[in-house]
Amino acid sequence: MNVQFRYQLILLFVAFHCPGFTYAQSSKVDSLKKLVPSLSATDRIDGLNALSEAFWGMRILDSAQFFAMKAVDESTKIKYGLGLGNALANLATVDYEIGNFVEMEKRSLISISIFTKLHVEKRLANGYALLGQAIWAQSKFDQAIEAFDQAAHYYSRFKDSTALGRTYGRMALLEEERGNYERSFQYCLKALKFNKNEAFFSLGQLYADVGDYETAREYYGKISQRLKVGTYLKIGETYYLQTNYDSAQYYYQLYIRESRDVSKKTLTKAYALLGGLYLKLEKYDTALFYLNIALTDFEKDNNRNWIMRVLLELGKAYKESGEVSKAIKTTNELLTTAEESGARQYIRDAHYLLFQLFDRLEQKNSAYLHLKQYTALNNEIGIDISARKLSFYKTSHEREQAQLKIALLSQQRQLQQEELKQASQQREFLYMGILAIALLAFVLVRNVLLKKREEKHLRELAETELRIQKLETKKQLGDLEMQVLRTQMNPHFLFNSLNSINRFILQNNKSQASLYLTKFSRLVRMILQNSQNKLITLEQELDSLKLYLSLEALRFDDHFMFAITVQDDLDVSALKVPPLIIQPYVENAVWHGLMHKEEKGQLDIDVLSEKGFLYIKIMDNGIGRQKATMLQEKADTTHKSMGIGITSQRIAMLEEPSSKGSVAINDLVEINGTPCGTEVILKLPIMYD
Template identity: 30%
Template sequence: MQLPKQLNNISNSSNRPGSMLKFSGKLRRPLCLLWFILIFLCTTSGFSQSRLDSLTTSYEQETNDSLRVITGLQMLRELHRNEHREEKEYSFARDIIQEALNTGDSLLYARSLDNLGLLYRFHQRYDEAMPLHIKAYRLIENKEVDPVYKMIFANNAGVAGRYDQRYDTAVSYYMKALKIAEKENNLKNIAIAGNGIGNTLGNIAGRQDEALKYFERSLEAEKERGNSLGVAMNYLSISDYYISKDEFAKAREYLDELLRLNLDRNDDYGLAITYEFYGKSYLEEEEDLDRAASYFMDALKRFQELGDTHRQAQIQGSLGDVRLEQDRLDLARDYFRRSLELAKDLNQHGLIMANSYKLAQILERQEKPSDALQYLKQGKAYEDSIKLEEQNVEIAALIRQYDIEKKEDHIQLLEKDKALQQTVLDNQRQKLEQRRILVLLMGLGSLFILVIFGLQYRNIRMKKKVNARILKEEKEKMKAIYERNLARAEILVTRLRINPHFIFNSLNAITYLIQSQQNAKAMKYLVVFSRYTRMVLETSQKHVVPLSEELQLTHYYLTLEKNRFEKDFSFEIKGDDIPEVGNVMIPPLLLQPLIENAIWHGLLPSKRETKTLLLEVIPEGEDIWIIIDDNGVGRSGTGKRSSEKDHKSMGMQIIKERIELYNKSYSGNIDFEVIDKKDEQGRPEGTRILFKLKQNAFAKNPAEFLT
C-alpha cells in the first residue's frame, strides 16, 4: 500500500469543493488473506528493525564524514518506516544537514535539505517543505552533478508548491525539471513533471485545455517505461479533464480503466481516489446525486483509514455540495463546517475560501444574515490572499518562455546548418580560385620555372619533415605499447600467490573433520576448498576480474579460515548483492592479502572475547567504496616478530605497487588508504582499509576500459 505522501502527484482537484476525487464500492478481503498479510507485516517489521539497528551502529562508528552523512540518510529513512516519531525524525534530519554542511559537499548538503523537505511533506507541512526543496535545487543548479538530482529536487519543489497552492512556483520548478528530463531523455521525470504541470494548470479555471497535453505526454512516457502507477495517475488526471468539459461518459471510461488497474495493483489509496472521482463525475452531471454521495462516503471512509486529512477535507466539501444540490441545507452545512475545520488545520486557503462562501450561501437561504456575513468576509479575505490572477499571468509567462526557448533551440540548429552549408560553398569557391591561379601560372611557362623548382624543393623538404614526424610518432607509439605491456608483465610478476601453508593447513583441517567423524562438515569445506582453488587458477590467467568474483573468492577464503579457527573470529560481507559489483573490474587477488593480514596479525593476536571482520561494499553516486574493518590489535600492536612485520610491510608495498600499475595500465582508477583505529585513550582497536573505485573502473569487460 502506497503512503499518501508518495502519491502527491496522483491528481489534483481544483479549489472548488465539488472538484474532488472519489471511490466506489468496497472490496472485501477473505479473513485468511488478512491473516497472511498480518504475518508478512510482522516479519517485515522485524527485518526493518534489524536493518535500522545495523545502520545505527554503522552511523555511530563511521569516521569518514561523507560516508557518515550517506549512512545517516539511510538510517533516517529506516527510522521513518519503523517509528514515525515526528520530532525525533526532524531533530535527526537537522543533525544530518549540519554534518553535510561541514563536509563542504554541495550535493550532500542539498540531499540532506531535500530529505527534511520530504519529511515535512509527509506530515502535510507544505509551506515548510517548499523552501527546502527550492534551496536544494539552487545549490546544485549550476554544478556538475548527476542531472537526476536536479530533476528530483525541482519536481519535489513543484509538488510542495502545488499542495501549498503556490501555483506559479509549482509550475516554475516543474518546468525546470521537464527541461532537464527532455534533454536527458529521462522518461520517469518527463512523466512526473508533465503530470505535475497538468495537475497545477487543472486547478486554474480556463487552463484545463493546456493541462491535457501535459497529461497525454506524461501518460505516453509512463506507458513507454511500463510504470502501472504512473499510468494510473494520468488516467485519473485525464478523467478529471473530461469531467471539467462535461463529457461524463468519456470521463467514466478512463475511470473504469483506472479501477481495473488499481484492483490489479491492490492499491487501497488508488482505489479510494478512483471512487472519489466517480462521485465527482455524478455530482457534476447532477443526474444521480444519491449515487455521487454513496461514492463520496465510501472514499471518505477509506481516506479516514489511511489517515489522509487533506483528502478528508475535500470529500467533506463534496458531500456538502451533493446535499446542497438536493436542498438538504442543514446536512450540507454540517459537511461544509467539518471540511472548513480540517482545511484550517491544514492551512489550505483555497478550501477555506470555498467552504466559507458555501456556508454564507446556506445561512443566507436560512435567513441568518449576520452569520452569513461573517463567513462571506472570511471567504473574501482568503480569496484576496491567494491572488490567483497574478499567479495565472506568471504561469502563462513561464509557459510562453518554455515554448520560446524550444523554438530558439530549433532556430539555432537551423542557423548552424546554414552556416555549415555556407562554409562548404566558401571552400568550393576557394578551390576554383586556386585552379584559376594554377592555370595562369602554367600559361606563363618559362617565366615561372624558377618558382616551380622552388615549390618542388619546398615540397620535398615538407615530405621529409612529414616522414620524419610519422617515424617519430610510430616510435612513440611502439614505446607506449612496450611500456603498457611491460606494466602488465610487472602486474603478473608482482601478483600475490597463495600461501602454501594455507593450502596444507586447510587440508589438515578437513582431514581432522573426517577423522572426527564430521563427514558432512568435511564435505562442505572440501567443496569450498575445491571451488576456491579452481577460482584462483582461473583468475591467475586474467589481468582484471569482476568485483563480484573477487568477493566470492574472498568469501571462500574466509570460510576456510573460519573452519580452521572456529571460535577465534567471525566475519561478515555486506553489499556483495548490489548490481554494481558485476560491472566493476579490479586486479585479481587484491583483497585476500589484506584479509589475511587482518586475521593473522590483527584478530588472532587480539585478546578480545568477540573478534569480528567486516567486508562492506557501498555505492556512492558513480563510485564504489570497499571497506575492510577489523577490531584486532592494529598495526601498532606489541609482541610481533620482526619477520611478521617485514612480511606485512612487504605485502602492503606489493599491493600499493599493483594498484599503481593498474592505474597506469587501465582507464579505471583505485584509491587506497589504511586507517589505524584508536579509542579515546589513544589505544589501538583495529584497522580499517578503504578502497575507492572511481567511475572509469565500471565496465562489462576489460576491453571497455583499456587505454
C-alpha cells in the first residue's frame, strides 16, 4: 500500500468519524499517531491536521492545538498553502473552545485569504463560519452576520445540510442577542429544515424570551444526548426567570461538574450566572465575587456579549450594596460598550439603571435625561416583543393545524367527506385569526406613529423644563414615570385578550370565537382611542369596563354576574379619569376571587362622589385574598401580573392642587369570621377638562 493511498484512508476515516469520537475510538487515534511519522512533506502535514481534527472531535484540546501548531510550522517551512490554511482553521476552532476570540479572528481571516487564493471553496465555508463566531463573540454583530451569510452561501452550494442548519441556528441566536427577534425567528425556521439540534436550541431561547419557559425546556430536552451539557445553563436560566432559584442553582452546578474536565474557560459563563443568582438572593458579597471573576475572564477574551451582561449585573449589585459611585462607573462602561455594539436592550437597561442611581442621589436633571432615553428605547423594543409573540402564536397554530391534517388523512375512506368539511371550518378560523392579527398590527403601527409625534413634543417640552426650578422638574419627572407605567399596561391587557381568541380558535368553537372576536375588536378600538389621552371621561372608562367584563364572562361560561351602579347626580360625560384605572382591580377580582369559587359569583361596582373625591368601590363575593394567595403559590404559575402595583402607583401620582388619590383593599368576612370576598376602594381626585 503506497503512502498516498494510506493517507487517503486516513482522511476518509477522520471525515466520517471526527464529529462523534468516543473513548472506544482512541485506539484508532493511536494508529494515526504511529502512521504520521512515516509520512513526509505535504502528506505529513495533512496527517498532522487530521490528528488535530481527530483530537478536537474527542475534545482533547491540548493535543488538538499541539498538532495544529506543528502543521503550521512545517507548512510555513515548505510553503504548503493548503496545509497552512487548514492548520490555522484548526487552531481557530480550538480558540473558540478556550475563548481566545481575538486570536481566533486573526487566524480565521488568514485562512480565508489562503483558501480564496487557492480557490478551495469547501474550506472557505468553514473559514467564514469560524470568522462569524469569533467576531460575534466580540459583539460585532453586522460583520458577524455578513460572515455567516458567506458561510451559508458556500454550504448551500455544496449541499452540506448539517453545517447549513448549524449556521442558520447561530444567526438566529445572534439576532436574538441584539434584539432583532423577528429576524431571529425566521432564521430558526430555516435551521429547522437542515439541523434540528441547532433549531431546537434557538427556539428554546426564543420561547424563554416570551416567557413560555415550559416550552423552552421542552425544546432543550429534544437536543441529542451528546450535546446535553450545553443546555444546562439555558435550562437553569429558565428556572431563574421563574424565580425557582433552587432549580436554577442545581443546573448551574451540574454544568460546572460536567464541564470541569473540558476547559476552565467553559466555567466563566456559569460563574456569571451564579453571580446574577446570588444578586437576586441578596447575597451581594458572593454575587460581586463571582461577577468580578467572570468579568476578568471575559475581558481577557474580549467576549463583549457577556461583558455587557456581567456589567449590568455588577451595576445592580453595587447599587444594592450601597456603592453608588462604583455602580455609576460600571453602568457607564456598560452604556459605552452597548452603544459601540448596537445592543439595544443593554442600552435601554443602562439608561434605566442610571436613572435609578441619579434619582437616589437626587440629581433630578441627570435622572430625567436617562429616564427619557430609556422610555423611547423601551417603547421601540416593546413593539418588537409584541411582533415576536404574534409570530409564535401564528406558528403554533399552523403546527397544530398540520398535526390535525395528518391525523385526518390516516382515517378510513368513509371519513373523507367529513375531513373536507372540517378543513373548510379550519380555513374560516384561520381567516378570523389572520384578521385579528392584522387588526392588532394596525394598532401597533398606529401607536408607533402616535408615539413618534409624542416624542417630538416631549423633546420640545424638555428644553423648556430644564430651565424651570427644581420643584417643577420633580413634577415633570413624576408625569413621565406615569407615562412609562401606562405604556406597560396596554400590551399586558392586549396579550391576555389575544390569548383568549387563540384558545377559541384552537378549540374549533366557531360561534364563541366569532362572538369573542367581534367584542374584542370593539374593545381594541376603544383602547386605541383612549390611549391617545392622559385622561378620558368616566363614561368612556365604564363603557370599556363593561365590554371587558362581558368578554371575561363569555370566556368563562358566565361563571359570574356583574353590576355597575353610578350615583344619579354624577355627570359621567364630564368627569375625567386616567384610562384603564379600574380594569386591573376588576381583573384581579375575577381571576383570583370569583374564578376559584365553586358556585356562580357576583361582582358589584359602585361609583359615587363625596367631599370632593370620586369613589369607586369594587366588591366581589369570591374566596378572599388569603385563600387566593395559597392557591396561587400551589399553582407554581410562570406569569406574575404587575397590573395592580402599576395602577396603585398611577393613582398615587394623581395629584391635584389640594387632593391626592389612594387605594384601599379590605377583606370581607361573615359574622363567624369566614372570608366572603374582597372590597377595593379607589379614591380619585375629581377632575374635569
